[in-house]
Amino acid sequence: xxxxSLRYKYFRLSVNGRIEASDFRNLRTLYAxxxxxxxxxxxxxxxxxxxxxxxxxxxxxxxxxxxxxxxSREKINEARKELEAYGLLNTYYDDQxxxxxxxxxxxxxxxxxxxxxxxxxFLIERIGETNYKHLINKLxxxxxxxxxxxxxxxxxxxxxxxxxxxxxxxxSPRLFDSKPVYESSSVSYTLTTEKFMTLGAAKNNDGEIxxxxxxxxxPMKLEIGNTHYSNEYExxxxxxxxxxxxxxLNRNLTSSENITIDIxxxxxxxxxxxxxxxxxxxxxxxxxxxxxxxxxxxxxxEVKSTKLSSFEDIENYLDGKFKTTNSLxxxxxxxxxxxxxxxxxx
Numbered sequence: 001x002x003x004x005s006l007r008y009k010y011f012r013l014s015v016n017g018r019i020e021a022s023d024f025r026n027l028r029t030l031y032a033x034x035x036x037x038x039x040x041x042x043x044x045x046x047x048x049x050x051x052x053x054x055x056x057x058x059x060x061x062x063x064x065x066x067x068x069x070x071x072s073r074e075k076i077n078e079a080r081k082e083l084e085a086y087g088l089l090n091t092y093y094d095d096q097x098x099x100x101x102x103x104x105x106x107x108x109x110x111x112x113x114x115x116x117x118x119x120x121x122f123l124i125e126r127i128g129e130t131n132y133k134h135l136i137n138k139l140x141x142x143x144x145x146x147x148x149x150x151x152x153x154x155x156x157x158x159x160x161x162x163x164x165x166x167x168x169x170x171x172s173p174r175l176f177d178s179k180p181v182y183e184s185s186s187v188s189y190t191l192t193t194e195k196f197m198t199l200g201a202a203k204n205n206d207g208e209i210x211x212x213x214x215x216x217x218x219p220m221k222l223e224i225g226n227t228h229y230s231n232e233y234e235x236x237x238x239x240x241x242x243x244x245x246x247x248x249l250n251r252n253l254t255s256s257e258n259i260t261i262d263i264x265x266x267x268x269x270x271x272x273x274x275x276x277x278x279x280x281x282x283x284x285x286x287x288x289x290x291x292x293x294x295x296x297x298x299x300x301x302e303v304k305s306t307k308l309s310s311f312e313d314i315e316n317y318l319d320g321k322f323k324t325t326n327s328l329x330x331x332x333x334x335x336x337x338x339x340x341x342x343x344x345x346x
C-alpha cells in the first residue's frame with residue numbers, strides 16, 4: 001500500500017491459517033529489532049480483535065484504533081504500512097462491499113526466515129551476524145521441544161486463587177437485556193458465569209458447523225476395544241464416567257482416578273456433568289494423559305463455585321468458556337461437530 005489513508009474506513013479482518021503463541025515469540029524475537037513498537041502493537045491488537053475467529057467484520061472504522069492504541073493518525077498508518085512491507089499484513093479493497101480487507105500473516109520462524117533474504121538481510125544489518133545466529137539457534141531449539149515426552153505438573157489457577165472471593169453477592173442482570181439470569185435470589189452468579197452461559201447457549205447454524213468441519217479434524221473412531229461409541233458426544237451422554245474416561249484415554253483407569261471420579265459424581269449426581277469435565281480436560285491437554293485429573297478437577301472446582309447444577313447450564317457455561325478462548329476453541333468446535341451429528345441422528 002502506498003497511500004497514507006485507506007479508501008474505505010470500515011474493514012473485514014481475516015487471518016491466513018492460525019496464529020499461535022509461538023508466532024508471537026517469533027514476532028518479538030525476530031521483528032522487534034526491525035519494526036517500530038507501534039507496528040508490533042498494531043499487529044497484536046488486530047489479532048486480539050479477531051478473538052479467535054477466522055474472519056470478522058469491523059464494528060468500528062480503522063482510524064478509531066487511534067483512540068484505542070493512543071496513536072496519531074500518521075503513526076497508525078505508518079505502522080500498517082510497515083506491517084505490509086514486512087509481509088505481516090496484506091491489504092485489499094473490496095469495491096463491491098465498500099470495505100478494506102486486512103489479512104494477518106503469521107510471522108516467519110527460525111527456519112523460514114533463512115529462506116527470506118529480504119527480512120534476513122535487514123535483521124542482520126540491525127543486530128549483526130553473531131547475534132542473528134544466536135537468535136535463530138535459540139528459536140529452533142525452543143521449537144523442537146517434544147511435549148509428549150514430558151509430564152505436565154503446572155499449577156492450576158484454582159490451586160492459587162479462591163474463586164469464591166470473585167463472586168457477586170446478588171444476581172447480576174443478563175448481558176443483553178434487563179431481566180435477571182435467574183429469578184431465584186438464593187443463588188449467587190458472577191458476571192463471568194452469565195456471560196459464558198449466554199455465549200454457550202447460542203446455537204450454531206448449519207453454515208457454522210460446516211465451517212467448523214473444514215477447520216478442525218474430528219475423526220470418528222471404530223467401536224473396538226475401549227471405544228464404545230464412535231461419536232464421542234454420544235459417549236459423553238450414555239457412558240458411565242469410568243467407561244467414558246477409558247474411551248478417551250484408551251487405557252484402564254488407575255485406582256486413584258476411579259476414586260477421584262467417584263468424589264465428583266457424589267457431588268453432582270449426574271454422570272453427564274462429570275463426563276463434561278473429563279472430556280474438556282483430556283481434549284484440551286492431550287499431552288497430559290497421566291495428569292488429566294488435575295485439569296478436570298479445575299473445571300469441577302470452577303463449576304462448583306458457580307453453583308450451577310443442571311447439565312444444560314453447565315454445558316452452556318463450559319461451551320462459552322471454550323469458544324471464547326483462543327487456545328481452546330478447537331476443542332469446542334470438535335465437540336459441536338459431534339453434537340450436531342448426534343442430534344440429527346436422534
